Amino acid sequence: MADPSTYRPATGTIPEAPGVYKFRDAGGRVVYVGKAKSLRQRLNSYFADVAGLHPRTRQMVTTAASVEWTVVGTEVEALQLEYNWIKEFDPRFNVRYRDDKSYPVLAVTLHEEFPRLHVYRGPRRKGVRYFGPYAHAWAIRETLDLLLRVFPARTCSAGVFKRHGQIGRPCLLGYIDKCSAPCVGRVDADEHRDIVEDFCDFLAGKTDSMVRRLEREMTAAAEELEFEKAARLRDDQAALKRALEKQAVVLGDGTDADVVAFAEDDLEVSVQVFHVRGGRVRGQRGWVVDKVDESGVAGLVDQFVTQFYGEQAESALAGGVEAAPVPREVLVPELPDDAEAVEKWLSALRKGKVALRVPQRGDKRALMETVERNAKEAFQQHKLRRAGDLTARSAALQELQEALGLDTAPLRIECTDISHVQGTDVVASLVVFEDGLARKSEYRRFAVREGAEQGDVGSIAEVVRRRFQAYLRENKNPAGPNPGIDPETGKPRKFAYAPNLLVVDGGAAQAQVASDVLAELGITDVAVVGLAKRLEEVWVPGEPDPVILPRTSEALYLLQRVRDEAHRFAIAYHRQKRSKRMTTSALDEVPGLGQSRKAALLKHFGSLKKLREASIDEISVVPGVGRRTAEAVRATLGAAGSGGPSTESTIRQGPAESTIGQRSTGSAIGQGSTESTIGQERT
Numbered sequence: 001m002a003d004p005s006t007y008r009p010a011t012g013t014i015p016e017a018p019g020v021y022k023f024r025d026a027g028g029r030v031v032y033v034g035k036a037k038s039l040r041q042r043l044n045s046y047f048a049d050v051a052g053l054h055p056r057t058r059q060m061v062t063t064a065a066s067v068e069w070t071v072v073g074t075e076v077e078a079l080q081l082e083y084n085w086i087k088e089f090d091p092r093f094n095v096r097y098r099d100d101k102s103y104p105v106l107a108v109t110l111h112e113e114f115p116r117l118h119v120y121r122g123p124r125r126k127g128v129r130y131f132g133p134y135a136h137a138w139a140i141r142e143t144l145d146l147l148l149r150v151f152p153a154r155t156c157s158a159g160v161f162k163r164h165g166q167i168g169r170p171c172l173l174g175y176i177d178k179c180s181a182p183c184v185g186r187v188d189a190d191e192h193r194d195i196v197e198d199f200c201d202f203l204a205g206k207t208d209s210m211v212r213r214l215e216r217e218m219t220a221a222a223e224e225l226e227f228e229k230a231a232r233l234r235d236d237q238a239a240l241k242r243a244l245e246k247q248a249v250v251l252g253d254g255t256d257a258d259v260v261a262f263a264e265d266d267l268e269v270s271v272q273v274f275h276v277r278g279g280r281v282r283g284q285r286g287w288v289v290d291k292v293d294e295s296g297v298a299g300l301v302d303q304f305v306t307q308f309y310g311e312q313a314e315s316a317l318a319g320g321v322e323a324a325p326v327p328r329e330v331l332v333p334e335l336p337d338d339a340e341a342v343e344k345w346l347s348a349l350r351k352g353k354v355a356l357r358v359p360q361r362g363d364k365r366a367l368m369e370t371v372e373r374n375a376k377e378a379f380q381q382h383k384l385r386r387a388g389d390l391t392a393r394s395a396a397l398q399e400l401q402e403a404l405g406l407d408t409a410p411l412r413i414e415c416t417d418i419s420h421v422q423g424t425d426v427v428a429s430l431v432v433f434e435d436g437l438a439r440k441s442e443y444r445r446f447a448v449r450e451g452a453e454q455g456d457v458g459s460i461a462e463v464v465r466r467r468f469q470a471y472l473r474e475n476k477n478p479a480g481p482n483p484g485i486d487p488e489t490g491k492p493r494k495f496a497y498a499p500n501l502l503v504v505d506g507g508a509a510q511a512q513v514a515s516d517v518l519a520e521l522g523i524t525d526v527a528v529v530g531l532a533k534r535l536e537e538v539w540v541p542g543e544p545d546p547v548i549l550p551r552t553s554e555a556l557y558l559l560q561r562v563r564d565e566a567h568r569f570a571i572a573y574h575r576q577k578r579s580k581r582m583t584t585s586a587l588d589e590v591p592g593l594g595q596s597r598k599a600a601l602l603k604h605f606g607s608l609k610k611l612r613e614a615s616i617d618e619i620s621v622v623p624g625v626g627r628r629t630a631e632a633v634r635a636t637l638g639a640a641g642s643g644g645p646s647t648e649s650t651i652r653q654g655p656a657e658s659t660i661g662q663r664s665t666g667s668a669i670g671q672g673s674t675e676s677t678i679g680q681e682r683t
Helices: 039-046 057-063 075-089 136-145 158-167 187-203 207-223 229-246 294-318 339-350 362-404 452-473 508-521 556-583 595-605 608-614 616-620 628-641 646-652
Strands: 019-025 029-036 064-071 107-109 115-118 129-131 256-264 268-277 278-290 329-331 353-355 412-420 426-435 442-449 502-506 527-534 537-539 678-683
Touching: 019 057, 019 075, 029 057, 029 075, 039 064, 057 064, 075 294, 075 339, 107 136, 107 187, 107 608, 115 136, 115 294, 115 628, 129 187, 136 353, 136 556, 187 207, 207 229, 256 294, 256 362, 268 362, 278 362, 294 339, 294 412, 329 362, 339 353, 362 556, 412 452, 412 556, 426 452, 442 452, 442 556, 452 508, 502 508, 502 556, 508 527, 508 537, 527 595, 595 608, 616 628
Parallel strands: 256 329, 329 353, 412 502, 502 527
Antiparallel strands: 019 029, 019 064, 107 115, 107 129, 256 268, 268 278, 412 426, 426 442, 442 678, 527 537
């Protein structure tokens, strides 16, 4: 634990200008990023009496080993630079308002000739209109089901739309009048777009005019004695009213706002956001995060608004949309100190005026109180769950320390696993858990080479050797200022930090070989264990008998989670490599055909089957493929398909597929299964 006084800047060296600062640990990794109107005033507060600091702030300054800063011209620039650095370095002590899921929205693809309505998750795309977010995808489907009888727009995918156009018959929704069936020409493009635009107007808040129009049409149909049409319009009107009941009106028509509220204690804070569009609550989101310091509600508002709308802007830009989906108003419980700068920043993201306000009275104040109640309720539920989770993780780390005789609790655990099918496409995974939680940004995967010839034991030896050779290489200059940071990118090196505990999937042999490799490399401060699947035994290198943890042990449960995550990650990579190999294996036999032209052929024809059926003239049309190459492709694929089963069927029926149930994961000893020589790591 570092003493903050050892790296405190000299008196008078910190400027009084606005800027952004970074705290780094002994390895050079950025652990905290912050901004300030006055860098001198803010940074001096960190070097006051340590005992008087907020617990998480105290932990941060004692973890850090240096501090640096960048002066900027305005507070708006400070906001932007702080957000960029938090995004780039992912500091351990910064609050990150990440969702544990991707919230669904209702997307309308207005850029298409026949726009489509569908549930969507992901970045915003240009030419697509979005409604939401919704808490659940079923809520969107339920709303769509009600509205399609009134607005029978297309909801099918491009493939389904094209197929029904070819066969000349609509899908089921077309037969039950929940789709206007533009695929078969019941309506033309203009008529279908009118339906879609009416749908968008309804969801955008123009509901009264729509209901009144249906009522007028129903009355007119009844007067003309068209009772069937009048009954259908009556049912449509009822469907619209049911859809409206699901979205309560909370503010006046046209109100476009996000309402943000907080509930907090000394260590954590709950955040709730209600998205109000057209006066109706269209969606809701919530987070519970650790508090960094005693910044109060104003500081929480500053942190949340910067990160949340910064993420929204990045998502919009990724989809080719210039303006971020920022509302006209952001209603908060307190204004941050730099409220004017935040407003300017939000207005720049929206490409229009944005107001950051505290509601004082009326409907907006009542809605703020509702959001606050939701935040408190979510916080209470979180604390009930969190109490058990924190206790369990602490107990697991403590049990591991005691059962394995470690000097300290294993705060960083790494696990490696091998995956292959009968020695082919051997790959390995390396997963990382810190404080009992997965740290997916530091996962690594490897394509195994030489070690595969020696079975699982040799594969694990290569994996461990490759991983820790990289660790030694990246830390070969411990006297440097930031040994754990890549000087070119400024980011942490991939293997710069060693684990406290290395877990290998297997028994005594796998654990022993991993220990031998570490000893060979001169690494003595990393504990090694093997976790055998059959009886869940924990093997310690050099010990004749395994450590048997109780079945109800939190330590065993943690090891199982780490091992299962490594297994999942390895299997996913193995399937990817095997699929790629099987797709191109028939073309591998064509002399002089490289990877780029293989890819061009498969992209042009779509499959090996269609390529096999193509003529030489059709093959030679592909860019980069001349007539001579086309003749070689035709001859090779023709030979493969002329005698016996085709290449495709051979691939499907070969040993790789027929024995897929025998996939090894590194737990069997001495069965000749593949060992991984990690030749190429991929993030």
